Amino acid sequence: MSDELKPNVGEMYLYDVMTPPLPAGSYRLDASTAVTIGADPQDLSGGSGYFDVVGPRFTLPASEVGGVFPPHNGRGSFSHSIPHIALKRRTLPWERPLNGKAPSNPDPPTGPPPWMALLLLEEGEYQLLESRPLQEVVGNEAFQRLDSPQGVRCNAVELDAGLLDDILPSVEELQLLTHVRQVNPEDRELSAVDSDGWFAVVMSNRMPRPDAECRVCLVPLEGRGDPVKPDPPPVDTGFRLDIIAPFGEPEEGLASSERALLGAPGGEMILRPMGHASFFLRKERLVLLYSWKFFNEGFASFRELMQRLDVAMMGTVRDDAAPKVADTGHLPVKLQNRDGAEEHVLYRGPLVPFPLSRDPLGPYHSADQARRVNAETGAEDVSYAAAFETGRLLAAADGRLGQELLRWRQDAYRHSVRADEAALIVRNLSLPQALDLHAPLVPVVATRTMDRVLEGSGPRADSYGLRPIDKVPGLNPAELRQAWNLSSDDAAAAILGKPGDSVTPAVEAPAVTGRAPTTIDQVASTAPLLDHLDRARDRVLTNVRVRLEEKP
Amino acid sequence: MRIATILPREALRQRMVKPYQVGATEPEAKLPPYLESFLAHLRLLVGVPFEYLVPDPRLLPTESIRFFYLDRSWTDRLVDGAIAVGKIGTREQAHHQAHAPAVTQQLDITERVVRPLQRRLGSFGSLKSGARRDSGDIVTGFLLRSAAVAGWPHMDVRAYRKIIPELREPGQPPNPPAADPNDAKVRAQQLLTLRLERLAPAVLFALFEGVPELVVLEEPHHGVQFGVREINGRLRVSQRDSHGSQLFSPSHPDSPLTVEVPVRRGGKNVIGVAQLYKKLQQEPSIPPQTGGGSFALQVLNPPWRQRFEGTEDHSEVLEGARSRVFVNVAVQVADQTVQNSFLRLIAIHR
Numbered sequence: 001m002s003d004e005l006k007p008n009v010g011e012m013y014l015y016d017v018m019t020p021p022l023p024a025g026s027y028r029l030d031a032s033t034a035v036t037i038g039a040d041p042q043d044l045s046g047g048s049g050y051f052d053v054v055g056p057r058f059t060l061p062a063s064e065v066g067g068v069f070p071p072h073n074g075r076g077s078f079s080h081s082i083p084h085i086a087l088k089r090r091t092l093p094w095e096r097p098l099n100g101k102a103p104s105n106p107d108p109p110t111g112p113p114p115w116m117a118l119l120l121l122e123e124g125e126y127q128l129l130e131s132r133p134l135q136e137v138v139g140n141e142a143f144q145r146l147d148s149p150q151g152v153r154c155n156a157v158e159l160d161a162g163l164l165d166d167i168l169p170s171v172e173e174l175q176l177l178t179h180v181r182q183v184n185p186e187d188r189e190l191s192a193v194d195s196d197g198w199f200a201v202v203m204s205n206r207m208p209r210p211d212a213e214c215r216v217c218l219v220p221l222e223g224r225g226d227p228v229k230p231d232p233p234p235v236d237t238g239f240r241l242d243i244i245a246p247f248g249e250p251e252e253g254l255a256s257s258e259r260a261l262l263g264a265p266g267g268e269m270i271l272r273p274m275g276h277a278s279f280f281l282r283k284e285r286l287v288l289l290y291s292w293k294f295f296n297e298g299f300a301s302f303r304e305l306m307q308r309l310d311v312a313m314m315g316t317v318r319d320d321a322a323p324k325v326a327d328t329g330h331l332p333v334k335l336q337n338r339d340g341a342e343e344h345v346l347y348r349g350p351l352v353p354f355p356l357s358r359d360p361l362g363p364y365h366s367a368d369q370a371r372r373v374n375a376e377t378g379a380e381d382v383s384y385a386a387a388f389e390t391g392r393l394l395a396a397a398d399g400r401l402g403q404e405l406l407r408w409r410q411d412a413y414r415h416s417v418r419a420d421e422a423a424l425i426v427r428n429l430s431l432p433q434a435l436d437l438h439a440p441l442v443p444v445v446a447t448r449t450m451d452r453v454l455e456g457s458g459p460r461a462d463s464y465g466l467r468p469i470d471k472v473p474g475l476n477p478a479e480l481r482q483a484w485n486l487s488s489d490d491a492a493a494a495i496l497g498k499p500g501d502s503v504t505p506a507v508e509a510p511a512v513t514g515r516a517p518t519t520i521d522q523v524a525s526t527a528p529l530l531d532h533l534d535r536a537r538d539r540v541l542t543n544v545r546v547r548l549e550e551k552p
Numbered sequence: 553m554r555i556a557t558i559l560p561r562e563a564l565r566q567r568m569v570k571p572y573q574v575g576a577t578e579p580e581a582k583l584p585p586y587l588e589s590f591l592a593h594l595r596l597l598v599g600v601p602f603e604y605l606v607p608d609p610r611l612l613p614t615e616s617i618r619f620f621y622l623d624r625s626w627t628d629r630l631v632d633g634a635i636a637v638g639k640i641g642t643r644e645q646a647h648h649q650a651h652a653p654a655v656t657q658q659l660d661i662t663e664r665v666v667r668p669l670q671r672r673l674g675s676f677g678s679l680k681s682g683a684r685r686d687s688g689d690i691v692t693g694f695l696l697r698s699a700a701v702a703g704w705p706h707m708d709v710r711a712y713r714k715i716i717p718e719l720r721e722p723g724q725p726p727n728p729p730a731a732d733p734n735d736a737k738v739r740a741q742q743l744l745t746l747r748l749e750r751l752a753p754a755v756l757f758a759l760f761e762g763v764p765e766l767v768v769l770e771e772p773h774h775g776v777q778f779g780v781r782e783i784n785g786r787l788r789v790s791q792r793d794s795h796g797s798q799l800f801s802p803s804h805p806d807s808p809l810t811v812e813v814p815v816r817r818g819g820k821n822v823i824g825v826a827q828l829y830k831k832l833q834q835e836p837s838i839p840p841q842t843g844g845g846s847f848a849l850q851v852l853n854p855p856w857r858q859r860f861e862g863t864e865d866h867s868e869v870l871e872g873a874r875s876r877v878f879v880n881v882a883v884q885v886a887d888q889t890v891q892n893s894f895l896r897l898i899a900i901h902r
C-alpha cells in the first residue's frame with residue numbers, strides 16, 4: 001500500500017481486509033532501559049503507563065459515514081440492489097474482536113472477521129429503541145464480555161430472534177461482505193470529496209422486496225458470538241413446499257426452517273423439537289450504530305424497462321386502430337375553415353422520420369402564406385401555417401418580447417433617419433468623407449462649419465440695398481444708354497449729369513455763433529455775471545422751499 | 553416652426569431604395585438579447601404545446617422511444633410567426649424580409665446556447681461568445697415515454713456520430729474503457745446535446761446536433777452499486793475480471809458469463825453469500841477469490857447503459873400499400889388513358 005498506488009479518477013482499488021496496527025482497547029506501555037558500562041549492567045528503573053485506543057463502539061457519528069446506497073429516503077426500483085454503507089475509517093470493521101466460533105470451511109476468506117453487519121429490515125419487522133442502557137440491550141452475558149462499560153446508553157433495534165437467525169450473515173459471510181475501497185480523492189462520482197479516498201464498505205446480504213419500505217441497520221456484533229453462526233444456513237434448492245403450520249399459527253409467524261422441502265429430489269425435511277415456538281417468539285436486541293430508510297418502488301429495473309422499449313422512428317404506428325400516417329409523415333386532421341365548414345387537411349409536426357431540406361422561400365409574413373396544397377393528393381397541408389400561428393401566439397403571450405421586437409425595429413428606423421440626415425449634411429457642407437454614424441455628429445459638423453467661416457466670406461453683400469437702385473435706368477448710365485439707344489455711356493452720363501456739373505448751388509453750412517470761454521475768476525470779477533449767479537441760486541432755493549411746503 | 557432636416561419625399565425615396573433601413577452588419581441591426589434568446593428557445597421547440605409535436609397520442613405509446621429528424625422549415629416558421637407580432641405595415645415587412653437571412657444565421661449559432669442557459673451555466677452573453685460559430689447542421693432527437701423517465705430522473709443521455717463499441721475482448725486492460733464518456737477520443741465523437749428535458753413526468757425529449765449512429769441512455773450514477781441481475785427468473789451475477797470488466801463466453805462472444813446466486817431458505821430474499829463464494833471459487837476465468845474485495849468485484853452492479861445503434865433512414869423505404877393511404881392523384885390525372893375514359897364519360901352524359 002504505497003502512495004504510488006493511487007487510482008485514477010473513475011477507478012478504484014478493492015482490498016479484502018485492512019487490520020488496524022493496534023486494535024481498540026486499553027493498553028499498558030512498559031519501558032525499560034538496558035545500559036552496560038564495561039560489561040557491567042547498570043540497574044536503571046523502568047517506567048510504565050496506560051493508554052486507550054478508542055474508536056466508535058456503541059454509536060457512530062454521522063460524519064463517519066462516507067455514503068450509503070440506496071440513498072437515504074430514496075425512492076426507486078432497488079429490487080436487485082444490495083444495500084451498502086461506506087465508512088470513512090478504513091480499519092473500523094476490524095478494530096474490535098467478534099468472538100465468534102471459527103467456521104468449518106477449510107478454505108476461509110483471508111483476514112479476521114469484522115465486528116459489524118448491515119441488516120436490511122422491512123417495515124413491521126423491527127422496532128427502534130432510543131437511548132437505552134447498554135446492559136438492557138445486549139444482556140448480562142455479553143455485557144460482561146464487553147468489560148462492563150458503565151453509563152453507556154445507545155440506540156437499539158429489536159426484532160424476532162427467528163428473523164435474525166434467517167438474515168444474519170455467518171462469520172464467513174461477514175468477511176465476504178466487508179471490504180476496503182480506495183478511490184481518487186478528486187473523484188466526485190464516488191463521493192470521495194473531503195476524504196483521503198479510503199473507505200471501508202459493509203454490504204448487506206438481503207435484497208429489498210418489491211414495494212417495501214425498508215430500513216438498513218448497521219449493527220455491531222462485538223462480543224455477540226451467540227447469534228452469529230459459524231456456518232451459513234442452507235440455501236433454497238428451488239423446490240419449496242410449505243407444510244401446515246404447527247400450532248395453527250399464521251404462516252407469517254413461522255421461522256424459515258418451518259418451510260420444509262418435501263418429496264422433491266434434493267429437498268429435505270427439517271424437524272424441530274417441540275416447544276420451539278418460544279424460540280421464534282423471543283425478541284433479540286442489537287445495538288444500532290447507524291440506520292437509514294429507503295422505499296423500493298416500481299416493479300422493473302432501469303435495465304428491464306430499457307430492454308422492453310418499443311424502438312422506432314417517429315410516425316410508426318403499431319396500433320391498427322390508430323390514425324393512418326402518410327408515408328410523408330402527415331396525419332389527416334379535421335379543421336373548421338373560415339366559412340365554418342369542416343375540412344380534411346394534413347398536418348405534420350416538427351418531428352419527422354426522415355431528413356428534410358430547409359424551405360428557402362422564407363421569411364413568411366402571414367400564416368396564409370405558408371399554407372400549401374399537396375400536389376399528390378390535392379389536400380391542404382397546414383403544418384407550416386400551424387407552426388407560424390404557434391410562434392405568433394407564443395410571442396404575443398410574452399409582453400417583454402413585444403417590447404423588444406419594437407425596440408429592434410425602432411433602432412433600425414432611427415438609425416435609418418440618422419443616416420439620411422448625415423448624408424444631407426455631408427452634401428451641404430461638402431465634407432470630404434462620409435460621417436461615422438456611431439460617433440457624435442456635433443463636433444464634426446461644428447468644426448467643419450468653423451473651417452468654412454475662417455476660409456473667408458467672399459464678396460461683401462449689398463448691405464444698404466443699393467444694388468437694386470443702381471439698376472434703375474434713371475440712375476445708371478449703362479441702363480439709360482440701352483433704354484434710349486444712345487451711342488455711348490458718356491452721352492448717357494452727360495444726360496444724367498456728372499458730379500460737379502450740378503445746376504443747383506452748393507449748400508453752405510450755417511455760421512456758428514462764437515462764445516468766449518469763461519473762467520470762475522472772470523465771473524467773480526464781473527457784477528452782472530455775479531447777479532445772474534445770485535438769481536439762479538435764489539431760484540433753486542425757492543424751488544426747494546415750494547417743494548418742501550407742498551409736502552404735507 | 554422648425555423645418556425638417558430631411559424632406560418627407562427624400563425620406564420616402566431613401567426607404568424605397570433601402571428597404572432594410574439598416575445594414576445587417578450595423579450594431580443597430582443586432583437582435584436584442586432577450587429577443588434572440590426567445591427565438592433560439594423557439595427553435596428548439598421550447599414552450600410549443602405537446603399536441604403540436606405529437607398530434608396523436610398513439611404515435612407515442614407507453615414504453616416506447618421514437619427517433620426523429622427535426623423539420624427546420626417548421627421551426628423557421630415558428631420564428632417567422634414570433635417576429636410577425638406587431639408587424640403593422642410594409643415598413644415592418646420590408647425590415648423583416650431584409651433581415652431574415654441574418655436572423656436565421658444568428659439563431660443557428662444561438663440555439664447551441666439554449667441548453668447551457670437552461671442549466672444556468674452562465675449568462676447569455678458569456679455563453680454566446682463561447683458557442684461554436686459554424687452554420688447549423690441537421691438536428692435529430694428522440695421522444696421517450698417510459699416509466700424509466702419518471703423513476704430515474706437524472707439519466708445520462710449521450711449521442712455519438714459513430715458507433716463506439718463497448719469493451720468486449722476479455723483480458724485486455726480497459727484503460728480507458730471503450731465507452732468511457734470522459735475519454736478524449738470518445739468525446740470527440742459525441743454530438744452536441746441541444747435540448748434534454750422532461751416534457752411530462754414520464755416523457756423525455758432530446759435534441760442533438762447531427763445524425764447519431766449511437767444513442768446511449770445510462771442509468772444515473774449513485775456512486776458504486778452492488779446488485780444482482782434477474783435472467784429468466786433466476787438471480788445471477790456477471791463474472792468479472794480483475795479490472796471489473798464483464799467476461800464473455802469464449803465460444804459466444806455476445807453472451808456474458810454469469811453465476812447463479814443461491815438464496816437462503818425462508819423466502820426473505822437473503823443471498824447465500826458463503827455458497828455464492830464457493831461457486832465463484834470454482835469458476836476458472838475469474839480472478840482467485842480471497843475475501844471481501846474479490847467478492848465485491850463480482851457483485852458489482854454498474855449503472856446500466858442502454859445503447860440504440862444505427863438509426864435507420866426511412867426516407868427511401870416505403871412500407872407497402874397498407875400504410876400508403878393517399879392515391880397518387882396527380883399522376884393518375886396525367887395518365888392519358890384515364891383522361892380518355894373520362895372524356896368519353898362526359899360525352900355519354902351530354
